[in-house]
Amino acid sequence: MTESVELMNKYGEPLRYDRNFTGPRQRDRSCTDVPCLLLFVLFLGGWAFIAQYAIKNGDLNKLLMPTDSFNRKCGMDSGVLNKENLFFFDLNRCMDPIVPITGCDTPQVCVETCPRETFVWDTMKDKLSFAELHSRLICLSEEHKAQIRTKSDIQDAINQNQCARWYIKSAPFLKRCLFEFSQGVCDYIPSFLLNGGRSSRELHLLPGNATTELQLQADVMYQSMTEAQALVVPQSNGKQTPVDEGPIIQCKRRLNEAVIKEKMMHTDTRLAKLVGNMVAHFYNGTNDAQLLGEKIVEDLVNSWSIVLVACFCTLVASLIYIALMRWLSAPILWFSIFGVLIGLLVGIYFSVKQYIHWEKTPTVPVHGLNLHSTVKNVLQSQNTWLYLSIFVGVSFVVILLLVIVLRKRIQIAIALTKEGSKAVSSVISTVFFPIFSWILFIAAIAFAIGVGLYLGSIGDPSFRMVRQLTKSGEVTSEDCVCEGPAINYTVGGSCKPEVFQQYCSVRLTSFSQNLNPCLNTTCSFDSVNNPIEIKWAIFYNVFGFLWLSFFISAFSYMVLASTFARWYWTFKKRDVPYFILTRAFFQTAVYHLGTVAFGSLILAIVRLIRLVLEYIHEKLKKYDNAVTRAILCCMRCFFWLLETFLKFLNRNAYIMCAIHGKNFCSSAADSFNLIMRNFLRVVTLDQVTDFLFFLSKLLLTAGAGASTYYFLDNNPTIIRLNYIAVPTTVVVIAAFLITSVFFGVYSTAVDTLFLCFLEDCERNDGSPEKPFFMSKQLMKILGKKNNLPPRQRRGK
Numbered sequence: 001m002t003e004s005v006e007l008m009n010k011y012g013e014p015l016r017y018d019r020n021f022t023g024p025r026q027r028d029r030s031c032t033d034v035p036c037l038l039l040f041v042l043f044l045g046g047w048a049f050i051a052q053y054a055i056k057n058g059d060l061n062k063l064l065m066p067t068d069s070f071n072r073k074c075g076m077d078s079g080v081l082n083k084e085n086l087f088f089f090d091l092n093r094c095m096d097p098i099v100p101i102t103g104c105d106t107p108q109v110c111v112e113t114c115p116r117e118t119f120v121w122d123t124m125k126d127k128l129s130f131a132e133l134h135s136r137l138i139c140l141s142e143e144h145k146a147q148i149r150t151k152s153d154i155q156d157a158i159n160q161n162q163c164a165r166w167y168i169k170s171a172p173f174l175k176r177c178l179f180e181f182s183q184g185v186c187d188y189i190p191s192f193l194l195n196g197g198r199s200s201r202e203l204h205l206l207p208g209n210a211t212t213e214l215q216l217q218a219d220v221m222y223q224s225m226t227e228a229q230a231l232v233v234p235q236s237n238g239k240q241t242p243v244d245e246g247p248i249i250q251c252k253r254r255l256n257e258a259v260i261k262e263k264m265m266h267t268d269t270r271l272a273k274l275v276g277n278m279v280a281h282f283y284n285g286t287n288d289a290q291l292l293g294e295k296i297v298e299d300l301v302n303s304w305s306i307v308l309v310a311c312f313c314t315l316v317a318s319l320i321y322i323a324l325m326r327w328l329s330a331p332i333l334w335f336s337i338f339g340v341l342i343g344l345l346v347g348i349y350f351s352v353k354q355y356i357h358w359e360k361t362p363t364v365p366v367h368g369l370n371l372h373s374t375v376k377n378v379l380q381s382q383n384t385w386l387y388l389s390i391f392v393g394v395s396f397v398v399i400l401l402l403v404i405v406l407r408k409r410i411q412i413a414i415a416l417t418k419e420g421s422k423a424v425s426s427v428i429s430t431v432f433f434p435i436f437s438w439i440l441f442i443a444a445i446a447f448a449i450g451v452g453l454y455l456g457s458i459g460d461p462s463f464r465m466v467r468q469l470t471k472s473g474e475v476t477s478e479d480c481v482c483e484g485p486a487i488n489y490t491v492g493g494s495c496k497p498e499v500f501q502q503y504c505s506v507r508l509t510s511f512s513q514n515l516n517p518c519l520n521t522t523c524s525f526d527s528v529n530n531p532i533e534i535k536w537a538i539f540y541n542v543f544g545f546l547w548l549s550f551f552i553s554a555f556s557y558m559v560l561a562s563t564f565a566r567w568y569w570t571f572k573k574r575d576v577p578y579f580i581l582t583r584a585f586f587q588t589a590v591y592h593l594g595t596v597a598f599g600s601l602i603l604a605i606v607r608l609i610r611l612v613l614e615y616i617h618e619k620l621k622k623y624d625n626a627v628t629r630a631i632l633c634c635m636r637c638f639f640w641l642l643e644t645f646l647k648f649l650n651r652n653a654y655i656m657c658a659i660h661g662k663n664f665c666s667s668a669a670d671s672f673n674l675i676m677r678n679f680l681r682v683v684t685l686d687q688v689t690d691f692l693f694f695l696s697k698l699l700l701t702a703g704a705g706a707s708t709y710y711f712l713d714n715n716p717t718i719i720r721l722n723y724i725a726v727p728t729t730v731v732v733i734a735a736f737l738i739t740s741v742f743f744g745v746y747s748t749a750v751d752t753l754f755l756c757f758l759e760d761c762e763r764n765d766g767s768p769e770k771p772f773f774m775s776k777q778l779m780k781i782l783g784k785k786n787n788l789p790p791r792q793r794r795g796k
Contacts, residue, residue, distance in 0.1 A: 024562050024565045024566050024569065024584075024587070024658050024659050024660075024661070028661075029587070029591050029661040030591065030661070031590075031591050031592075031594060032591060032592050032594050032595045032657065032661065032662065032663040032664070033592075033594030033595045033597065033598045033663050033664050034594050035594070036594045036595075036597045036598040036601065036664075037593050037594035037597050039597070039601075040547070040551070040593075040594075040597035040601070043544065043547065044544075044548075046540070047451075047540065047541070047544045050451065050455070050537050050540060050541065051447070051450075051451045051454075053537075054451050054454035054455045054458065054537070055454050057458050058453075058454030058455065058456075058457040058458050059457050059458075060453060060454065060457055061075075061175070061457075062076075062457045062461055062525075062528055063453060063456065063457050063528070064174075065084075065175060065525075066085075066086035066108075066110075066174075066175050066176055067086075067108075068080065068086060068108050068109050068110045069107050069108045069109065069140070070468055070522075071468065071469075071524070072110065072522055072524060073524070073525045074086055074110035074175065075110070075175075076461065076497065076525045077463070077497055077522050077523060077524045077525055078495075078497040078498075078500045078501040078504075078518075078522050078523040078524075079501060079517065079518075079519075079522055080110040081497055081498065081501060082112055083110035083111050083112050084110070084112070084175055085110065085111050085112070085113065085114050085172050085175055085176070085177055086108055086109075086110060086111075086175060086176050086177065087108065087109050087110070087111045087114065087115070087138055087164075087167070087170075087177045088104065088106050088107075088108055088176075088177065089106045089107040089108070089109075089138075089161065089164045089165075089167075090106040090164075090165075091106075091168075091178070091179060093105055093106045094106065107140060107161060107164075109138065109139070109140055109141070111138065111177070114170040114171055114172050114177035115138065115167050115168075115169060115170050115177070116169060116170075117136075117169055118166075118167065118168050118169050119136045119138075119164075119166060119167050120165075120166045121133075121154070121155075121158055121165050121166060122165070122166075124136075125151060125154075125155075130150065130151055130154075133151065133154060134148060134154070137154065137157075137163050137164070138163065138164045138167065139157065139162055139163040139164075140162050140163070141519065143516075143517075143519060144157065144162045144163065145163070148163075168180070296722075296723065296726050298722065299721045299722050299723055299726040299727060300726060300727070300730065302719060302720075302721065303712075303719060303721060303726070303727035303730075306708070306711075306712065306719060306727055307727050307730050307731055307734065310704055310707070310708045310727075310731040310734075310735070311731065311734045311735065311738060313704070313707075314700065314701075314704045314731075314734070314735040314738050314739065315738055315742075317700060317703070317704075318700060318738060318739050318742040318743075319431070319742070321696065321700065322421060322424060322425070322431070322742060322743075322746060323421075323425055325417060325418065325421040326418065326421040326422050326425045329414050329417050329418040329421055330414050330418075332696075333410075333413075333414055333417060333692050333695075333696070336692065336695045336696045336699050337399075337403055337692070337695060339695075339699050340399065340695050340698060340699065341396065341399060341400060341403075343702070344392055344395055344396040344399070345396065347388075347392040348389055348392050348393050348396060351385045351388045351389035351392060352385070352389050354385040355382055355385035355386050355389060358380055358381065358382040358385060359382045402691075406684065406688055409684040409685060409688050410688055410692070412685055412778070413685055413688040413689045413692060414692075415775065415777045415778045416685065416689060416750050416753060416754060416757070416778070417689060417692065417750060418775070418777065419568075419750075419753050419774075419775055419778070420564075420746055420749040420750040420753055421746075422573075422775075423564050423567045423568070423749045423753065424745065424746055424749050426567060426573065426576060427563055427564075427567065427576075427580055427581055429581050430560055430563055430564075430581055430745050430749070431742060431745055433556065433559070433560065433581065433745070434556065434741050434744065434745065436556070437552055437553065437555075437556040440552045441549060441552055441553075444545060444548045444549055444552065445545070445549075448541060448542075448544065448545035448548075451541050452538060452541050452542075455530070455534055455537050455538050455541060456528060456530065456538065457528060458528070458530060458531070458534050459528045459529045459530040459531055459534060460528070460529050461525055461526075461527075461528050461529075462494060462525075462526045462527050462528070462529050463494065463495050463496060463497055463500075463523045463524060463525055463526055464492060464493065464494060464495065464523070464524060464526045465489050465490065465491050465492065465493055465494075465495045465500065465521065465522075465523050465524075466491065466492070466521070466522060466524050467491055467520060467521050468520045468521070468522065476520035476521070478506060478518060478519065478520040478521050479506060479507075480504055480505070480506055480518035480520075480521035481504065481505065481506070481507060482500070482503055482504040483503050483504075484503040485499050485503060486499045486500055486502075486503040486504055487503075489504065489523075491521070495523040496523065497523045499523075500518075500522075500523035501517070501523070504517075504518050504521070504523075505517055505518060506518055506519075542608070542611070543604060543608055546603075546604040546607050546608055547600055547601060547604040550599075550600035550601075550603045550604050550607075551596055551597060551600040553600075554596045554599050554600045554650065554654060555588060555589075555593070555596050557651060557654050557748060558588045558592060558595075558596060558654040558657065558658050559581070559584050559585050559588050560584075560745060560748045560749070560752070561654055561655045561658040561748060561751075561752045562584035562587055562588060562658035562659075563580055563581050563584040564748070564749045564752040564753060565655065565658050565659045565752050565756055566580055566583075566584065567580065568752070568753050568756040568757075568760075568773060569659075569756065569773055571771070571773060584658075588658070591661065592657055592658070592661070594663075594664075595653075595654070595657050595663060595664045595667070596654070598663075598664040599650040599653060599654065599664055602646055602650070603643065603646055603647065603650065606639060606642055606643045606646060607643060609639055610636065610639045610640065610643065613632060613635055613636050613639065614636070616632065617632050617636070620632070649668055649671070649672065650668075651751065652668070652671035652672070652675065652751075652755060653667040653668035653671050654667070655671065655751065655752050655755050656668075656670050656671040656674075656755070658752075659755075659756070659759075671755065674755065674758055674759065674762075675755075675758075677762075678758050678761075681758070682754075685754065686751070686754060689747075689750050689754075690747070693743045693746065693747055693750075696739075696743065697736065697739040697740060697743055700735065700739045701732055701735045701736045701739060702732075704731055704732065704735035705728055705729075705731055705732040705735065708727065708728050708731045709724060709725075709728045712724045712727065712728070756773070757774055757778065760772055760773050760774050761774075766779075766784055766785055766786045766787055767787055768787065771786045772784060772785075772786050
């Protein structure tokens with residue numbers, strides 16, 4: 001009693017009955033925090049002006065220019081200043097769905113213009129003169145081309161992949177040379193590829209007999225389809241086999257311009273060989289890492305349908321799980337708890353069994369520095385299973401003790417969960433409302449990235465004199481000498497491509513006057529030097545993204561809170577109005593955007609401070625100063641705790657604003673005082689509910705992963721994989737994200753109903769004039785009831 005009086009004196013008296021209070025209705029509402037809304041609108045206007053300025057003055061070509069096989073940016077670096085387009089020796093190797101990940105494995109060179117005619121060496125070598133053939137060659141460099149003296153040299157250069165064997169009339173697309181097939185080329189593909197017969201016309205079209213542009217292009221397509229068998233699809237056994245379809249159909253599939261262009265947009269991506277490079281950190285050999293990366297990518301490509309089906313099943317299971325909690329909340333939640341406990345017991349049994357097995361089985365460590373050997377050694381170590389069994393055992397004991405101590409609070413949490421299930425099931429559209437937030441959030445990300453790229457391209461490009469690397473990764477040792485205006489150029493220093501190209505060269509001998517251009521040393525693009533005002537604009541863009549993203553999240557939360565609060569404060573649930581979510585949406589949009597902007601601004605400022613601290617932390621890493629590290633660590637920890645607390649405070653402020661229609665500060669104060677007056681209930685009920693939701697998400701995620709693994713392991717004929725763990729891991733990650741979205745809505749419902757429940761306990765006493773709005777189960781747990789005449793009692 002003394003504690004209750006002290007809490008009331010410190011955090012205000014309990015809310016009193018208000019006969020005019022009818023919950024979150026539009027009556028008597030007014031716009032809240034209008035100045036902050038005006039500030040937000042002005043800020044968005046300034047952001048739009050910056051975006052317009054960036055698009056008008058920026059040039060993405062500075063950042064997105066293609067790069068050749070020698071890591072030179074076409075049209076920017078020395079040696080390729082007048083060559084803006086990128087040419088691919090064999091474009092067929094780039095027509096693969098995994099090119100954005102694995103990269104395009106063919107030589108790529110910068111050219112002035114894309115080829116305007118078709119060239120096929122095997123067809124033209126006996127028909128054209130050496131001079132004509134030489135003029136049509138596209139080689140790795142002009143130096144390679146200049147060394148060719150005879151047709152035999154051309155053949156050797158093509159065999160060594162120094163010059164392109166063939167190419168087709170092309171046109172630039174995003175500065176990349178793409179095939180520009182003539183109409184009707186597919187009609188020239190010989191039909192004997194399938195039916196075995198050869199007409200006189202088809203014999204004329206065999207390699208070496210083509211004459212016209214159309215026939216040359218058909219010749220290229222014919223060679224590509226018969227020799228490379230590039231058109232493959234994954235079969236049921238997971239292997240790659242050629243497609244048995246007509247050559248004309250194959251040709252037309254290859255001529256699908258949209259598909260070709262879509263794939264080629266990503267050919268020069270920075271994600272090339274991403275998986276292999278990531279795995280390389282755990283491997284001693286790069287070849288092993290790249291091989292493992294290729295296997296992982298192959299498994300992902302072959303199992304995408306299984307992953308999609310598993311994700312869809314997880315989505316359906318989540319909906320069914322939430323719907324069942326309306327009637328079977330207690331059994332399902334207890335099942336979740338005991339499911340985790342049983343899973344931990346199984347983990348204890350398995351780890352102890354493995355510990356006993358490896359303790360009695362003497363083994364010799366597998367000698368090797370690759371990932372497979374390391375994992376095998378870890379799994380065969382008895383200490384691994386000993387530590388794992390201890391960890392799992394301690395987790396089991398802790399969870400079991402929490403369940404025993406909090407069993408009564410869990411019953412109240414179950415009642416709140418059941419109320420939340422009723423609310424979500426009554427307004428099922430709330431489950432899919434986050435899709436609206438995702439769309440807005442993706443649009444905000446795209447806008448911020450686009451503006452950031454355009455801003456980053458404003459300024460003068462800077463170049464550095466660098467030496468190229470060999471295939472083995474070693475630095476070349478070319479003696480590139482600079483004279484005249486470039487006499488002070490040094491490797492690693494700044495330079496200008498025009499000056500470098502004119503005044504830097506390699507002498508053949510110390511006494512020779514013959515100068516050759518530097519081949520392995522270049523003046524390469526490094527970065528763009530942005531003016532100070534552009535740097536502030538980039539800072540403005542970052543803060544704008546933070547504010548807008550928090551604004552979108554807060555708006556979505558308040559709409560859901562208003563929906564669930566309206567449901568709670570409707571005495572007879574059958575009287576809940578139709579389109580309640582739509583009404584909540586317009587109520588929030590009309591009256592409370594200022595409050596949403598106010599709360600999101602606070603979080604954006606704190607997050608920006610955290611980003612600045614992270615930036616400072618990265619810059620100061622090279623200084624080994626214990627005091628500086630300690631100060632930064634304390635500041636980062638403090639602002640992380642501050643942001644966490646503000647998020648909690650904002651969520652409750654949005655709920656109170658949705659209920660009463662007050663401004664942000666008043667709503668935050670009311671919610672904080674209400675929570676502090678019921679501090680013990682908040683700590684137990686709220687956290688227990690979050691704990692139960694976490695267990696439910698864990699159970700659904702583990703079920704999705706285990707089901708996928710079991711299905712793939714017991715059905716090897718359906719799909720053959722290198723590693724079953726690859727699609728299983730993807731399914732687990734996707735399942736956790738899906739369940740997090742659904743239970744995020746569910747958690748919002750429970751948080752809203754909990755605050756409504758606390759206010760209901762303070763405002764009402766169960767009398768006919770002040771009846772409780774809570775469910776009968778909650779009143780039973782709390783030992784309360786409504787003393788209402790039969791006619792006033794509400795239906796279920």
